[in-house]
Amino acid sequence: xxxxxxxxxxxxxxxxxxxxxxxxxxxxxxxxxxxxxxxxxxxxxxxxxxxxxxxxxxxxxxxxxxxxxxxxxxxxxxxxxxxxxxxxxxxxxxxxxxxxxxxxxxxxxxxxxxxxxxxxxxxxxxxxxxxxxxxxxxxxxxxxxxxxxxxxxxxxxxxxxxxxxxxxxxxxxxxxxxxxxxxxxxxxxxxxxxxxxxxxxxxxxxx
Amino acid sequence: xxxxxxxxxxxxxxxxxxxxxxxxxxxxxxxxxxxxxxxxxxxxxxxxxxxxxxxxxxxxxxxxxxxxxxxxxxxxxxxxxxxxxxxxxxxxxxxxxxxxxxxxxxxxxxxxxxxxxxxxxxxxxxxxxxxxxxxxxxxxxxxxxxxxxxxxxxxxxxxxxxxxxxxxxxxxxxxxxxxxxxxxxxxxxxxxxxxxxxxxxxxxxxxxxxxxxxxxxxxxxxxxxxxxxxxxxxxxxxxxxxxxxxxxxxxxxxxxxxxxxxxxxxxxxxxxxxxxxxxxxxxxxxxxxxxxxxxxxxxxxxxxxxxxxxxxxxxxxxxxxxxxxxxxxxxxxxxxxxxxxxxxxxxxxxxxxxxxxxxxxxxxxxxxxxxxxxxxxxxxxxxxxxxxxxxxxxxxxxxxxxxxxxxxxxxxxxxxxxxxxxxxxxx
Numbered sequence: 001x002x003x004x005x006x007x008x009x010x011x012x013x014x015x016x017x018x019x020x021x022x023x024x025x026x027x028x029x030x031x032x033x034x035x036x037x038x039x040x041x042x043x044x045x046x047x048x049x050x051x052x053x054x055x056x057x058x059x060x061x062x063x064x065x066x067x068x069x070x071x072x073x074x075x076x077x078x079x080x081x082x083x084x085x086x087x088x089x090x091x092x093x094x095x096x097x098x099x100x101x102x103x104x105x106x107x108x109x110x111x112x113x114x115x116x117x118x119x120x121x122x123x124x125x126x127x128x129x130x131x132x133x134x135x136x137x138x139x140x141x142x143x144x145x146x147x148x149x150x151x152x153x154x155x156x157x158x159x160x161x162x163x164x165x166x167x168x169x170x171x172x173x174x175x176x177x178x179x180x181x182x183x184x185x186x187x188x189x190x191x192x193x194x195x196x197x198x199x200x201x202x203x204x205x206x207x
Numbered sequence: 208x209x210x211x212x213x214x215x216x217x218x219x220x221x222x223x224x225x226x227x228x229x230x231x232x233x234x235x236x237x238x239x240x241x242x243x244x245x246x247x248x249x250x251x252x253x254x255x256x257x258x259x260x261x262x263x264x265x266x267x268x269x270x271x272x273x274x275x276x277x278x279x280x281x282x283x284x285x286x287x288x289x290x291x292x293x294x295x296x297x298x299x300x301x302x303x304x305x306x307x308x309x310x311x312x313x314x315x316x317x318x319x320x321x322x323x324x325x326x327x328x329x330x331x332x333x334x335x336x337x338x339x340x341x342x343x344x345x346x347x348x349x350x351x352x353x354x355x356x357x358x359x360x361x362x363x364x365x366x367x368x369x370x371x372x373x374x375x376x377x378x379x380x381x382x383x384x385x386x387x388x389x390x391x392x393x394x395x396x397x398x399x400x401x402x403x404x405x406x407x408x409x410x411x412x413x414x415x416x417x418x419x420x421x422x423x424x425x426x427x428x429x430x431x432x433x434x435x436x437x438x439x440x441x442x443x444x445x446x447x448x449x450x451x452x453x454x455x456x457x458x459x460x461x462x463x464x465x466x467x468x469x470x471x472x473x474x475x476x477x478x479x480x481x482x483x484x485x486x487x488x489x490x491x492x493x494x495x496x497x498x499x500x501x502x503x504x505x506x507x508x509x510x511x512x513x514x515x516x517x518x519x520x521x522x523x524x525x526x527x528x529x530x531x532x533x534x535x536x537x538x539x540x541x542x543x544x545x546x547x548x549x550x551x552x553x554x555x556x557x558x559x560x561x562x563x564x565x566x567x568x569x570x571x572x573x574x575x576x577x578x579x580x581x582x583x584x585x586x587x588x589x590x591x592x593x594x595x596x597x598x599x600x601x602x603x604x605x606x607x608x609x610x611x612x613x614x615x616x617x618x619x620x621x622x623x624x625x626x627x628x629x630x631x632x633x634x
Contacts (some may be wrong), residue, residue: 036501040547041530088464
């Protein structure tokens with residue numbers, strides 16, 4: 001089947017809950033939600049979510065695949081864990097949200113310009129490169145991800161904090177060149193590649 | 208207490224609430240000798256602390272009165288109050304109960320004239336009103352107390368107050384030299400009916416029961432509504448005494464929650480529905496009740512009651528478990544925050560008063576006392592067939608009054624069979 005056919009068939013999948021259970025981290029918990037709403041009410045960023053977690057769980061069960069996976073909502077999660085602590089059924093809601101976001105990203109359905117997704121990608125690439133985060137490179141990359149001009153403006157706005165960090169020796173301005181990473185970089189790369197292969201095989205992603 | 212005669216054919220009932228009283232009366236009416244033990248100074252238990260009970264909205268005085276009459280008239284029942292069971296050993300047909308009798312400091316001469324109460328000046332929190340009122344340290348536990356005898360609180364022993372109480376009594380009923388004693392009772396079978404206690408609402412941190420004056424529990428609301436309660440039946444806010452016309456009821460406060468009580472406490476939905484009728488009774492069309500719920504569990508025939516409450520325009524139902532409560536410090540109002548399930552609307556609702564429909568948990572950890580099987584929530588399960596200790600009422604499950612009484616009768620039937628077996632064997 002060609003790509004277009006696959007894409008069309010995907011729209012009519014009605015077993016989205018099973019798909020989530022199989023492929024999303026902690027997805028097997030979704031059916032346990034009893035729709036009490038404590039998670040949504042407890043979320044400090046709640047008002048910013050288009051669909052709060054409680055609604056997402058219901059949408060998964062209603063088979064609204066596209067709406068869920070293309071949503072910006074689960075990308076709003078800041079991992080404060082308020083929902084997990086309060087959930088009367090102990091659902092690992094934070095992890096499910098990250099699981100959904102990751103799954104949507106791997107399928108290529110996640111909103112391209114979502115800032116959390118862009119940062120997460122930058123962070124991951126930075127980390128995976130040397131096995132250790134190069135802070136100055138990551139910060140600079142983040143500031144300048146929308147172009148040189150906005151990058152300068154952002155850096156200028158944050159300059160006081162930056163200078164403070166320099167003085168407190170919390171920021172190494174020479175990190176671009178002095179960053180060492182971990183000892184066995186090749187080993188890390190091999191490990192990550194292997195892990196990716198296993199995940200792809202298990203979840204049926206194209207390699 | 209040398210006059211207590213207990214044999215292998217005696218049934219001991221532990222707990223003198225509605226379940227225990229029913230069990231005692233029914234066992235005695237089948238011709239068995241019964242000893243009824245109660246930890247408090249009076250029989251009656253939690254039911255006597257209600258304003259009304261569902262679904263017929265009768266006053267507890269009614270149901271209690273009938274049971275008390277049957278109990279008083281039956282010579283086969285021996286009631287011991289302020290009696291606490293420490294240990295049960297043995298087997299079916301041959302149990303030994305170690306029981307501590309706490310002193311009342313008032314003997315059988317008491318006529319409940321009240322002279323000691325008038326003489327004493329020290330006041331203590333009144334447990335009958337869940338501490339919302341104070342009473343004299345020489346007191347009658349409640350209007351319906353049985354036995355109708357005063358109690359002197361041990362906190363005033365050795366003070367001038369105690370001597371005043373003694374001097375005031377015309378019947379030499381005050382005996383300050385009473386000491387606690389431990390007795391051993393024999394029993395063929397035991398009916399364990401120690402009932403429930405409200406879940407500690409302060410443990411539900413986001414609801415702020417321990418921080419906000421106007422967040423109270425459902426059992427406290429019962430006392431507020433009772434004309435003989437701490438406010439003479441006026442539904443007012445603890446913070447400023449202002450009438451609480453706009454009241455929020457939060458369901459599943461502690462129940463159905465793996466962080467608190469895993470089980471559904473079964474009574475709380477009906478209790479809150481009932482309490483909305485108190486609101487209407489007090490304020491008429493001015494009442495505003497809002498019930499926050501996950502789902503209303505008005506089981507079987509209670510559905511009628513639920514429909515009647517739904518038809519009342521002063522009662523609003525909001526399908527949502529409240530996430531947290533804050534307090535408006537200037538007015539003392541409580542503000543409930545959450546998201547509803549029917550449309551996912553975010554709300555910040557202001558109310559005069561918030562009532563937490565707290566769950567039921569067993570009032571006693573029975574495993575430390577007797578060898579019985581309990582479920583994950585601590586309620587007694589039916590043990591092996593050769594056992595002789597039977598849970599009844601809320602010691603066995605989260606039950607309403609009706610089902611507690613049924614459960615008590617069932618346990619008595621089992622206990623009677625054990626005792627009959629013993630009687631046959633002994634010839």
